[in-house]
Amino acid sequence: MAGHTYFDFIVPAGSLTDTDKIAYGDFMIKAEVLGNPINQDSWISGPENGFRCDSSPKVHYHGCVYPDVISQFWLTATPDVSEEAEHVWKAQNQPALTLPPSGTPKKIPGSRASGEPLQRMVNAADKKANNDKSARYCRTYWGRGYSQNNTMQCDEYPFQSTYQGSAMGGAATSHFSVDVISTAHNRKAGEHLDKFYNDQRILDQDRFYVDVLRADGQPYGRGDAIPVGPAAPIEYPQCENSSMPEVKDVTTKSPPTDTFQNYARNTPDGWTGGDSTYSVTLPDGRRLWVFSDTFLGPLNSDGTRPTNAKLVNSTFVVQNGEQLTTITGGTKENPDAIMPPTEPGYWYWAGDAMLADINGTKYLQVMYQEYHRFGEGAWDWRFNRNVVATFSLDDLREPERIDQLPSSANVIWGSALLEASRSGDGYTYIYGLSDAPINKKMRVARVKGTDLSRVDGWQFFDMQEGSWMRDEREGAASLTGVANEYSVTPWNGGFVLISQDSTEAFSGKIRIWHSCNPYGPYASRVDHNLVYHMPEPGPYGSYGDGNIISYNAHVHPSLQQGDVWTLSYNVNSMDNRVSWDGAHYRDPGIYRPRFVSFRLEPS
Known part of the structure; x- marks a missing residue:
């Protein structure tokens, strides 16, 4: 008994x-x-x-x-702490996917499976050290305004109140994770932890484990936090005009070619060359150019580039008529990227940009992809994640906040954007691709309205399922043959897609496709889909140099005038020697965008 x-x-x-x-x-x-x-x-x-x-x-x-008994803190993923529960579970079970990244494999303690319990820490100064270090990383990864008017907070695991926290656990980054979660969720989880400390009499240095349960008390899993399945059926309305586009009257060296050339020759410290070359019209009528890797001036008196010229990974150039102004991060004396590297060996490349209306205020949103160099070889780098940076129009030198975008399917998002005001159905369309050396495949997502950071509202196109799906990994590739940057633009009651052809390596061909919908299917007329053949690349190109490549062809709606369209593409050299006879130093004109205009008319 x-x-x-x-x-x-x-x-x-x-x-x-x-x-x-x-x-x-x-x-x-x-x-x-x-x-x-x-x-x-x-x-x-x-x-x-x-x-x-x-x-x-x-x-x-x-x-x-009994002080020798290691206590157990069960964090139950009820709706009021679900974001905290997701962060803790991810840190314990998928540490390699957490931020900040680590030069060595991440091993985050605390779970019973890890065999490494946490220890409570009560010293206020040490807890502040944990909090300060974590907050620095949150600001780096989510921007200076990550709190979004105090509705979000920097969350860290292991907890701030433990000896395994970000600062007390060591100088490296392999033992902790930071995330930005709802302030309400963070506070409520803190209340649960305080109650656990009280109920179990957890004093300074006392050990305890942390594990996560579902709201029904069952073991938690990654899928518990991610909505999956169909979000909406795909509809295929018919075009009012089904004619395919015909390219006419192609003109090279179109505006603003001379504007950029003159600026590069004369600027003391601004842009003298760059790639990506996206553009967006600001509310006051000025045009903002978004560049990735950018050389800054001045040039030498003979037009060559000094070997000590500054190269930064991301810049803006604002165009007001014929006047250009370069915006960088950092300071005037020590300029840096608009999106500076988060860690050594990491950098951002720019994607497309647009204006977003967030709570009645207009912001600039720019998509970026983060890459990581893991070796010394020319191609020893890989895609890491997608983000969107939101900038106040009053200060374009640093983003207000940086939001992580879907990245689990290894899709590079930001190749192109089609704003809700031009899509015809109230959705903003986000274009990307599944990357490959050749035969790159287009991917399509969408979100209602204009705020790209609303990742909970993203839907992913799957033509075969006939549905927009809720999870990125449920989306599917569609058109084969696009490049890393392209454009989708309304035309004649439908939409045209313009891209470099990726069905062959380093192709000089820029092609056009047509669809009745922003999401496709896209089709083209064989032998009638060539917009322009870039003349520069390869040993038989205009430079006669096998190191010269061309890439990143897309249309600029900000330059469109009636039926006259303008596209840009980039030219580069794989000769990266930093010397007086290196390609980028003897001829700075190589690394500048080319602008080509043309007319489109129904075939």
Whole structure:
């Protein structure tokens, strides 16, 4: 039969440690049956080091515990703490996917599976050190305005109140994770942790494990936090005009070619060359150019580039009529990228840009892809993740915030954007690709409205399923043959896609496709889909140099005038020598965009 026994004991007065009055005791229970002693082997002893009694103010009331027993904190993923639960689970089970990245494999303690418990830490200065370090990383990865008017907070795991936290656990980044989550979720999870500390009498240096449960008490899994399945059926409305586009009157060296050439020759410290070359019209009518890798001036008097010229990974150039102004990060004396590297060996490349209306205020949003160099070889780098940077129009030198975008399917998002104001159905369309050396494949996502950071509202195109899907990994590739940058633009009641042809390596061909919808299917007329043949690349190109390549062809709606369209593409050299006879130094004109105009008319 079951039962229980109460017994009294006396322990020494204990000692005072800071404010904790602590005493240790031990016991052994000898049992008798009807006055006859039981065999000594059946005596009941306490744990090897006895028990601990305390009257610590850290847990509000006095009591006793077995200090050698490692306690267990169960974080249950109820709706009010689901974001915290997701972060803790990801840190424990998918540490390589957490931020900040680490030069060595991440191993984050705390779960029973790790075998490494956490230890509570009560020193206020040490907790602040944890918080300060984590906050620096949150600002790096989510921007200076990551709190979004105090609705979001920087969350860290292991917890700030542990010796395994970001600062106390070591100088490296392999032992912790940071994320930006709802302030309400973060605070409620903190309340649960404080209650656990109180109920289990967790004092300074006491050990405990952390594990996550679903709201129904079952083991938690990654899929519990991600909505999956169809979001909406794909509809295919017919075009009002089904004619295919015909390219006419192609003109090279179109505006703003001379504007950029003159600026590069004369600027003391601004843009003298760059790639990507996206553009967006600002509310005041100025044009903003978005560049990735950018050389800054000045050039030498003979037009060559000095070998100490500054190269930064991302810049803006603002065009006001014929006047250009370069915007960088950093300072005037030490300019840096608009999106500076988060860690050594990492950098951002720019994607397309647009204006977003967020709570009645217009912002600039620019998509970026982060890449990571993992070796010394020319191609020893790989895609890491997608983000969108949101800039105040009053200060374009640094993003207000940086939001992580879907990246789990290894899709590079930001090849092109089609704003809700031009898509015809109230959705903003986000274009990307599944990358490959050749035969790159287009991917399509969409979100209602104009705020790209609303990742909970993203839907992913799957033509075969006939549905927009909720999870990025459920989307599917569609058109084969696009390049890393392309454009989708309304035309004649339908949409045209313009891209470099990727069905062959380093192709000089820029092609056009047509669809009745922003998402396709896209088709082209064989032998009538060539917009322009870039003349520069390859040993038989205009430079006569096998190191010269051309890429990133797309249309600029900001330059469109009636039926006259303008596209840009980039030219580069794989001769990366930093020397007077290196390609980028003897001829700075190589690394500048080319602008080509043309007319489109129905075939």
